[in-house]
Amino acid sequence: MKSSVTTRLVLCFLLAVPAVTARAADPSTGSGQGYPTRPIRFVIPFPPGGGNDILGRAFAERLSERVGQPWVVDNRGGASSIIGAEIVARAPADGYTLLLGTNSTLAVVPSLRSKLPFDPVKDYDPISLMSSSPYLLVVNPAFEAKSVAELIALAKARPGQLNFASPGQGTSNHLAFEMFKFMAGIDITHIPYKGTSAMITDLLGGRVSVMFVSTASVRPLVLAGKLRALGISTAKRSPAMPEVAPIAESGVPGFNNASWVGLVSPRGTPPAIIKRLNAEINKVIDEGDLKVRLTSQGFVPDGSTPQEFAAHIRDELARYRKLVRDAGIKSE
Numbered sequence: 001m002k003s004s005v006t007t008r009l010v011l012c013f014l015l016a017v018p019a020v021t022a023r024a025a026d027p028s029t030g031s032g033q034g035y036p037t038r039p040i041r042f043v044i045p046f047p048p049g050g051g052n053d054i055l056g057r058a059f060a061e062r063l064s065e066r067v068g069q070p071w072v073v074d075n076r077g078g079a080s081s082i083i084g085a086e087i088v089a090r091a092p093a094d095g096y097t098l099l100l101g102t103n104s105t106l107a108v109v110p111s112l113r114s115k116l117p118f119d120p121v122k123d124y125d126p127i128s129l130m131s132s133s134p135y136l137l138v139v140n141p142a143f144e145a146k147s148v149a150e151l152i153a154l155a156k157a158r159p160g161q162l163n164f165a166s167p168g169q170g171t172s173n174h175l176a177f178e179m180f181k182f183m184a185g186i187d188i189t190h191i192p193y194k195g196t197s198a199m200i201t202d203l204l205g206g207r208v209s210v211m212f213v214s215t216a217s218v219r220p221l222v223l224a225g226k227l228r229a230l231g232i233s234t235a236k237r238s239p240a241m242p243e244v245a246p247i248a249e250s251g252v253p254g255f256n257n258a259s260w261v262g263l264v265s266p267r268g269t270p271p272a273i274i275k276r277l278n279a280e281i282n283k284v285i286d287e288g289d290l291k292v293r294l295t296s297q298g299f300v301p302d303g304s305t306p307q308e309f310a311a312h313i314r315d316e317l318a319r320y321r322k323l324v325r326d327a328g329i330k331s332e
Helices: 002-025 051-067 078-089 105-110 148-157 171-183 196-204 215-223 271-287 290-297 306-327
Strands: 038-044 071-075 097-102 122-137 164-165 189-192 210-214 229-230 258-266
Touching: 002 271, 038 078, 038 148, 051 071, 051 097, 051 122, 051 210, 051 215, 051 258, 051 271, 071 290, 078 097, 078 105, 078 215, 078 258, 097 105, 097 122, 105 171, 105 258, 105 306, 122 148, 122 171, 122 215, 122 271, 122 306, 148 229, 164 171, 164 196, 171 189, 171 258, 171 306, 196 210, 196 215, 210 215, 215 229, 215 290, 258 271, 258 306
Parallel strands: 038 071, 038 097, 164 189, 164 210
Antiparallel strands: 097 258, 122 210, 122 229, 122 258
8 A cells, every 4th residue: 555655656756857947948937948938018108009009019010020929919008007017017027028118108107207106127128128219399280380480489478378298297208398398598388198099199189289299190180281299309300300400400409209118028037037038129120121110100119128128218217307397307
């Protein structure tokens, strides 16, 4: 009887060995071998339709092809991107839940709010920058200001009476306009929306005066004459909109601002997985036609190392915190 029990115990141990070995080879244990073996949840912390969503989906499509597993886009808009950011910060650090990290999420919102359910530096592992994008300063064609200089003059003549839209309090669009107000010395009232699409709809309908919005989101509308671009936020002209002069040349010297997007994972993600994802992002940018397609839409695709991205996040945090302090911007 004792011999029979011993035999059964040995058999159970031997049968368990393959399962233990399989777990040891799983990416979640840190080896990264075979990653990914199942679909990847790709959280975009904005509603569908905006520039960040367009960019994120373009990368998701190409990365799915490269890694052999679907990148399932999960739009979690709301609360100035805080909802989606918290989801990823609390997810397992196994490489299967990733965040489209933007300057709104990782630099602007933390500069405005002292209490957040995530820390932009401590809760994520930066993987790679993916792209940047200038903003267009746009108005309805019927709006009386036809240039940056005219907008500034109008705002000074009617302080607080004009308004500007953003896709949410604390988004990068919001802070870009606050920077514009501060440097131009004007007072324009902020109207926050819950996403890019809604605010563009109201601008088309003449219900708001002006906004900063990504080139990719409104380029077709500007080219069709449905919106007018008064200026572009970067110091240089965009290849996608070469006819639009920089705001720095049109009334606000030194103005230079752009949104940026990168990929981050929950802190503690195995280094082998971070290395794999970083390599794939940079290959997507350098080896295919995605760069040409995105550039024509107003994006500036550009990768980085994880270390470079980490330094970029820290630098942007410092820059926006200074702006918030100097301009006296308060969280609403």
